[in-house]
Structures are given as structure tokens and as C-alpha cells.
Amino acid sequence: RRGQSELQLRFLNGSSQVKPSYDYVIIGAGTAGLTLADRLTADGKSTVLVIENGKVVDSPRIDQVYSGMAAMGPTWSYQINSVPQVNLRNRTTAVLAGNLVGGSSAINAMMTVRGTSEDYDRWGNFFSNSSTWSWDGLLPYLKKALSFVPPEAAVAESVNITYDTSFWGNSSSVYTGWPSFQWPGLKTQIEAFQDIPGVEFPTDSGAGKAGVYWFPTFMDPKIVQRSYARTGHFDGINRSNHDVVTESHVTKIILEDGIATGVIFRQGRGNSTTYTTVKANREVILSAGAIHSPQILQLSGIGPKKLLQSAGIDTRIDLPGVGQNFQDHPMMFMSIVLSNFTTHPSPSDMFGNRNFTDWAQTLWKANKTGPYSMGIGNAAAWLGMPVIAPEAFETIASKLESQDHAAQLPPDTDPTVIAGYTAQMKEMARSIRSPNTAFYNHVLSGAGSSGSLIYLHPLSRGTVNINTTDPFNTEPIVDYRALTNPVDLDILIEFLRFTKRYFFETRLKELSPRQIQPPDYVEEPDDLAGFLQSNLSPSEFHPSGTCAMMPKELGGVVDESLKVYGVKNLRVVDASIMPTLPGANTCQSVYAIAEKAVDLIKADM
Numbered sequence: 001r002r003g004q005s006e007l008q009l010r011f012l013n014g015s016s017q018v019k020p021s022y023d024y025v026i027i028g029a030g031t032a033g034l035t036l037a038d039r040l041t042a043d044g045k046s047t048v049l050v051i052e053n054g055k056v057v058d059s060p061r062i063d064q065v066y067s068g069m070a071a072m073g074p075t076w077s078y079q080i081n082s083v084p085q086v087n088l089r090n091r092t093t094a095v096l097a098g099n100l101v102g103g104s105s106a107i108n109a110m111m112t113v114r115g116t117s118e119d120y121d122r123w124g125n126f127f128s129n130s131s132t133w134s135w136d137g138l139l140p141y142l143k144k145a146l147s148f149v150p151p152e153a154a155v156a157e158s159v160n161i162t163y164d165t166s167f168w169g170n171s172s173s174v175y176t177g178w179p180s181f182q183w184p185g186l187k188t189q190i191e192a193f194q195d196i197p198g199v200e201f202p203t204d205s206g207a208g209k210a211g212v213y214w215f216p217t218f219m220d221p222k223i224v225q226r227s228y229a230r231t232g233h234f235d236g237i238n239r240s241n242h243d244v245v246t247e248s249h250v251t252k253i254i255l256e257d258g259i260a261t262g263v264i265f266r267q268g269r270g271n272s273t274t275y276t277t278v279k280a281n282r283e284v285i286l287s288a289g290a291i292h293s294p295q296i297l298q299l300s301g302i303g304p305k306k307l308l309q310s311a312g313i314d315t316r317i318d319l320p321g322v323g324q325n326f327q328d329h330p331m332m333f334m335s336i337v338l339s340n341f342t343t344h345p346s347p348s349d350m351f352g353n354r355n356f357t358d359w360a361q362t363l364w365k366a367n368k369t370g371p372y373s374m375g376i377g378n379a380a381a382w383l384g385m386p387v388i389a390p391e392a393f394e395t396i397a398s399k400l401e402s403q404d405h406a407a408q409l410p411p412d413t414d415p416t417v418i419a420g421y422t423a424q425m426k427e428m429a430r431s432i433r434s435p436n437t438a439f440y441n442h443v444l445s446g447a448g449s450s451g452s453l454i455y456l457h458p459l460s461r462g463t464v465n466i467n468t469t470d471p472f473n474t475e476p477i478v479d480y481r482a483l484t485n486p487v488d489l490d491i492l493i494e495f496l497r498f499t500k501r502y503f504f505e506t507r508l509k510e511l512s513p514r515q516i517q518p519p520d521y522v523e524e525p526d527d528l529a530g531f532l533q534s535n536l537s538p539s540e541f542h543p544s545g546t547c548a549m550m551p552k553e554l555g556g557v558v559d560e561s562l563k564v565y566g567v568k569n570l571r572v573v574d575a576s577i578m579p580t581l582p583g584a585n586t587c588q589s590v591y592a593i594a595e596k597a598v599d600l601i602k603a604d605m
């Protein structure tokens with residue numbers, strides 16, 4: 001990795017150093033933005049400026065793989081709290097989004113997962129069944145995005161890790177790999193799923209199939225450090241056609257006669273603030289993430305007219321979908337412990353077992369091996385509704401179909417956004433009936449206890465809108481609108497029931513399971529709902545959907561080329577374009593979206 005001082009040469013911290021124009025101006029040096037900038041400048045034919053709000057941060061906490069969570073939290077994130085969630089007993093949630101070079105890929109938990117084939121086919125189906133936004137169309141980009149490094153044979157053998165390199169590539173500088181250690185208890189946890197009818201065990205996490213499987217970690221196994229957009233698409237790149245300006249906050253995209261011609265950004269120095277305009281000869285590309293991309297569009301006059309009017313912003317393009325269709329993966333903890341779980345070593349040995357941690361430290365210091373090379377986990381169940389709720393899924397799907405969809409959205413929602421939501425719910429009803437759309441995600445810890453439960457296809461939709469009282473100087477208003485669609489509760493109640501069955505009705509019952517939270521006497525639907533309202537978090541930090549790639553008449557913001565409707569030379573490329581969430585952590589999909597966008601952009605050169 002190059003030293004900070006050398007990097008500074010390319011950090012145009014004084015606005016006077018920015019050239020007046022570039023072929024492409026990219027907003028946000030995050031996961032998608034850095035991928036795009038690297039690929040678009042590689043052949044030397046185009047000039048690119050990336051404008052980033054955050055700084056370049058060097059920290060062992062970012063590099064650290066162990067635990068997966070060392071870089072999470074407020075330090076390198078925007079400071080945003082959601083509005084109180086009415087259906088979650090008015091609790092608010094910290095909205096984490098990376099505010100540094102590398103974006104959220106610098107602070108995420110490094111779980112490398114992709115959705116099932118149905119998740120990606122669904123995206124294209126909103127346009128036509130010949131869309132290239134499909135599993136077949138995206139697989140080459142999922143492969144291009146990452147270099148897969150297989151696990152060591154001995155570790156793989158110790159816990160039966162299977163993988164299939166045909167689903168992966170090996171040409172990217174962003175790596176995904178494996179720790180040199182796994183908890184033996186994972187074998188027990190995985191095998192217990194064999195006792196549940198319908199559970200599949202795909203050979204590889206990249207196969208596009210639901211089931212129980214192993215998945216790698218965004219890390220470079222050679223150095224056992226996080227591998228992310230900065231290490232893969234920024235460090236070591238020194239091209240005269242590739243400029244990056246940090247600590248620079250984009251306030252607006254300039255529109256002239258419906259054409260995006262440039263960007264205005266703000267730099268604060270001591271007490272003074274400067275504003276700089278930079279021109280884009282070919283395109284402005286918005287990659288500010290699902291929280292800030294809709295904000296920047298709205299500040300530029302592209303968004304729902306009524307909202308813009310109430311903020312005193314001139315409507316340049318009335319685009320009702322901007323900032324709507326907001327989705328994230330809700331998350332919760334259900335606590336069940338196996339009283340007679342005696343497998344060791346187990347994660348609990350990392351806390352209080354001095355002999356074990358001394359051994360682990362020795363391995364780590366000697367050659368970066370052992371338990372300290374592990375992230376948040378490498379095995380999980382990703383299961384469809386027919387598997388987890390065989391007796392209830394049909395009733396739930398029918399209830400969703402017969403719903404008044406408009407009633408689930410905010411009162412003033414535009415008819416096109418309602419039409420898009422209706423189309424999505426039709427797809428979701430179909431998906432509830434399919435074993436190959438995973439709704440339920442249970443991350444396995446290797447300890448004798450339950451892990452976190454994640455809801456992969458929530459039906460409620462939130463909003464991310466500018467703060468109309470002071471839109472240019474405040475963060476957007478983030479409202480998950482969690483559990484506003486009551487069918488979400490029906491599904492989540494099935495999650496609790498299924499998790500209980502997994503512990504009490506499989507071979508795990510021999511290990512004396514004990515349910516702690518919610519207490520086992522809590523069984524009535526109303527009481528389970530109460531537990532969820534008190535405990536659910538609306539976010540796994542996977543914000544998506546706020547500049548949805550959908551037809552315009554379905555409330556879409558960008559078309560299949562990721563171009564913003566009604567504007568020339570403006571694309572959005574980041575997590576905000578996902579029309580519906582993939583049933584997986586989102587980072588791998590964002591890299592693939594960016595890789596596909598590169599080809600879409602080049603096709604227009």
C-alpha cells in the first residue's frame with residue numbers, strides 16, 4: 001500500500017487544483033464509485049474526477065478482519081438517526097453509511113454473499129423477460145467483480161466447506177477469501193438442517209440457490225486484511241486521467257436544458273466555505289449510496305414535485321420515485337441456547353478461556369492464522385417460505401395478493417410509485433411460494449446458541465427525503481416505515497416459530513435447548529408481534545431502492561441503462577438502483593452493478 005504522502009498528490013484538496021472539466025464526474029468514492037473510476041480510466045482514453053465527502057482513512061480497525069465489526073459504528077459513518085419508528089415502539093435507529101474513501105465497503109462486516117437467481121431475474125422482469133438484468137446477465141459481472149481465493153484444504157475438510165470455482169472469477173483486485181480456522185460446532189449446526197424437509201445444501205454460495213451454505217469474507221487472505229473498494233480500485237493506481245478530490249461535499253448537479261453538465265461541490269476550510277463548479281463533458285455519475293443519491297437528486301430539482309416545492313427547490317424534473325421505495329434488511333435476535341453443547345473450541349472460548357486466547361494470539365502473531373483470522377462468520381441458512389412455513393406460506397401469499405397496496409404507502413404517494421409497489425408485491429407473492437427466494441437468514445455462529453435472524457425480503461417500504469426546513473445543510477430524513485405492511489409481521493412470526501423448531505425438533509434437541517428470548521411461554525401471535533415490535537432493528541445497514549431501476553410508469557428513477565428519466569448524461573450507479581433487495585448482504589451485488597455499468601457507459605462512448 002502506498003504511503004499517505006504519495007497519495008496526497010492525487011488528493012486535490014485545494015479546489016484550485018481541480019481541472020475545469022472531465023469526461024466523467026463521479027459523485028462518491030465508495031464501493032461503486034471507485035470501481036467505476038478505476039475501470040473507466042484504465043485504458044487512458046477518458047478523464048475522471050471522483051468527488052468524495054470523506055477522507056482517506058488508514059486504520060488497523062478498517063483492515064482488521066477479526067469479528068467483522070471493528071470498523072462499524074459512528075466513527076467513519078454519517079451521523080444520521082432514523083425518524084422514530086411508529087411500529088417499533090417509536091424507537092430510532094442509527095443509519096450507518098460509510099463517510100470515507102471506500103464508502104461502506106470500508107466499514108462493512110465483509111460477508112460475501114449474493115442473492116438467488118430469482119432475486120436478479122426479478123429486477124429485469126419489471127421491464128421484460130428479455131432484460132439483461134437477470135441472473136444470466138449479471139453472473140459474468142459477479143465473477144468479474146471479485147477474485148475468489150479458496151479455503152485451505154485442511155480447514156475445508158475439518159468442517160466440510162464446499163465450494164465451486166466455476167461461479168467465481170480471479171481477475172479482480174478486490175478479493176474474497178477464507179480464514180484459516182473454523183469452529184467445529186458449525187458442523188453440528190449445519191447438519192441439523194438435514195432434519196428439516198426441503199432444505200437444500202448448495203455446493204457454493206455463488207450458485208444462485210437458496211439453502212444452507214458456506215460463504216467467504218471480503219479479505220485478502222495473503223495479508224489477512226479487509227479487501228474493499230479502496231484496496232482494489234484505488235491504492236496503487238496512479239493515472240494522470242484519474243483525479244480524486246476528498247473532503248468535498250457535492251451539493252448539486254447542474255442541469256442545462258435537461259442535460260447534466262456538471263456538479264457543484266463545497267469545501268470547508270476553517271471558517272470559510274468555498275463552492276466549486278466542475279464540468280462533465282460526457283456524464284455525471286451519481287454513486288453516493290442509497291441514503292445520499294436521492295438527496296442529491298432532490299437538491300438538484302429532480303424528485304417529487306410537492307416535496308421539492310415545500311423545500312423551496314425549483315422542480316427541474318418531476319420524478320416521483322426519487323427517495324421512495326426505500327428498503328433495508330430488518331434484523332433481530334432470538335436467544336436459544338443448547339445446555340449440553342460441549343463442542344470445543346467454541347466462540348465462547350474467545351471470552352475468558354485464557355489458555356485458548358493465548359494459543360490464538362500466538363498463532364496470530366506468528367503468521368496471522370487461527371481464530372483471529374475470522375470475520376463475522378462463514379456459514380448461514382438462507383431459506384424460502386415454503387421451507388420455513390410449509391403450512392402458512394400459502395395463506396401469507398394470498399393475504400399479500402388481496403391487500404390494498406396503496407394503503408401500505410404514505411398518504412400522498414404518486415400513482416406511478418403505487419403501481420410499482422403493486423408490481424413488486426405481485427412478484428413477492430410469487431416469491432413467497434418459491435423455495436428459491438430466501439426470506440429467512442440465520443447466521444450460524446458455531447456456538448451452542450442461535451445467531452442473528454435477518455429478514456431478506458421485507459414488504460414495507462420507507463422513504464429518504466430531504467429535510468425541507470434546511471435541505472442543503474442537513475442530512476436527509478430517513479424513515480424505514482418498518483412493519484407498515486402488516487404481512488411483514490406474519491412472516492416474522494413464522495421466523496420465530498421456525499427457529500424454535502430448528503432447535504427443538506431436529507437432532508439439536510438432544511443437546512437440551514433452552515429458549516430465553518422471547519421466553520418460551522410467549523406463543524400467541526399478538527405476544528410474538530409485541531416481542532418483534534420491541535426488538536426488531538429495521539436495518540442491517542443495507543439501504544437500497546431509493547433511485548429504483550424500474551419503468552418510469554412504475555415509479556422508476558433510472559432505466560435499464562441506469563440513466564435518470566428525463567435527464568441526459570446522468571446515471572445513478574450504486575445500491576440505490578436495486579428495485580428490490582437481493583436476499584443477501586448487498587455489497588457483492590453493488591460491485592456487480594458497477595461492473596455492468598462500466599459496459600453500459602462504454603457502449604455510449
Ligand SMILES: Cc1cc2nc3c(=O)[nH]c(=O)nc-3n(C[C@H](O)[C@H](O)[C@H](O)COP(=O)(O)OP(=O)(O)OC[C@H]3O[C@@H](n4cnc5c(N)ncnc54)[C@H](O)[C@@H]3O)c2cc1C
Pocket residue numbers: 027028029030031032033051052053054072073096097098099100101102103104105107108109110111112113248249250251287288289290292293296540541542543573574575576584585586587588590
Ligand atoms: C456497517 C455496515 C455493515 C455492512 N455489512 C455488509 C456485509 O457484511 N456484507 C455485504 O455484502 N454488505 C454489507 N454492507 C452493505 C454494503 O457495504 C453496501 O451495500 C455497499 O457498500 C454500498 O455501496 P454504494 O456504492 O451504494 O455506497 P457507498 O459504498 O456507501 O458509497 C457512497 C459514497 O458516497 C459518498 N458521498 C455521499 N454523499 C456525498 C456527497 N454529497 N458528496 C460527496 N460524496 C458523497 C460517501 O461518503 C461514500 O463514500 C454493510 C454496510 C454497512 C454500513
